[in-house]
Amino acid sequence: MTRTVLFATDLSADNRAAFARALRLAYFDGAQLDIVHVLDPYLPHRVLHEVEAAVVDDIAATLKDIREDYALDEPKTLIQTVTGSPYVEIVREAHERQADLVVVGMHRKRGQKDLLMGTTSMRIVRSAPCPVVIASQPPTQPWRSILVPVDFSLTARHSLREALQRFPDASLTLLHAWTLPGERELGSHPYYAQWRDHEVAQVRERLAQEVDSLMTELAGVPDVELVLEHGLPGDVLNAYIKRQTPDLVVLGNRDQPHHVSQLTDMLLCEPHCDVMLCRG
Known part of the structure; x- marks a missing residue:
């Protein structure tokens, strides 16, 4: 067909x-x-x-x-x-x-x-x-720099799959926003920084495993870069787009049918680049 x-x-x-x-x-x-x-x-x-x-x-x-x-x-x-x-x-x-x-x-x-x-x-x-x-x-050119916000959801996995399959020649960056409980109360504690670094390393390892397991299912996919940044998802995504100016953001919509997510709302309210929305 x-x-x-x-x-x-x-x-x-x-x-x-x-x-x-x-x-x-x-x-x-x-x-x-x-x-x-x-x-x-x-x-x-x-x-x-x-x-x-x-x-x-x-x-x-x-x-x-x-x-x-x-x-x-x-x-x-x-x-x-x-x-x-x-x-x-x-x-x-x-x-x-x-x-x-x-x-x-x-x-x-x-x-x-x-x-x-x-x-x-x-x-x-x-x-x-x-x-x-x-x-x-x-x-003026094909999309070369593509940003995919990721977490541990099936929606994010589906969006990543779409990006890998559709744009095998592009450079893909996977962006994950992280926050940890107790930062305001315990951030100055001598052991908190060590615990925080350990937790972030664990998150990175889990995400890397998710990406590796998906890429083994696909042939001829590009290498990807995994970026972890501290903050709320919307704030992190908005700041990263303004700083790095990707050509395209590929995002999944995990909300109910006929609705859009807050990230989608934010991206299209201030469109600094093209956006591809994938149904979860």
């Missing part, structure tokens, strides 16, 4: 980076690129066909421009319009096409957290049957 990358476009200029990223991903993965635009279902029937033709022409022209701008070859491509609620139709299309990946754009002003949860992109993230890429950075 041919792999499919589904790109959902709203025809805006802000969507251009995501369009180019979807094109690059489809071509280098040998996948078909399905480009979908959702039309207003309340358009007058007599003008619907004219609007559909105009949209398809606009997408085709944008596709040609992006290929020329980024010197990208064109994969097998299908351009289609559907009518309905944008996020409902995009999720439905992802199911029906058995998409391997959905790519959407992020074009919201930074820091507007209250508006984030109602966007089409976030609704797709909550319900899509496959990983979703929220792309906001110009795709």
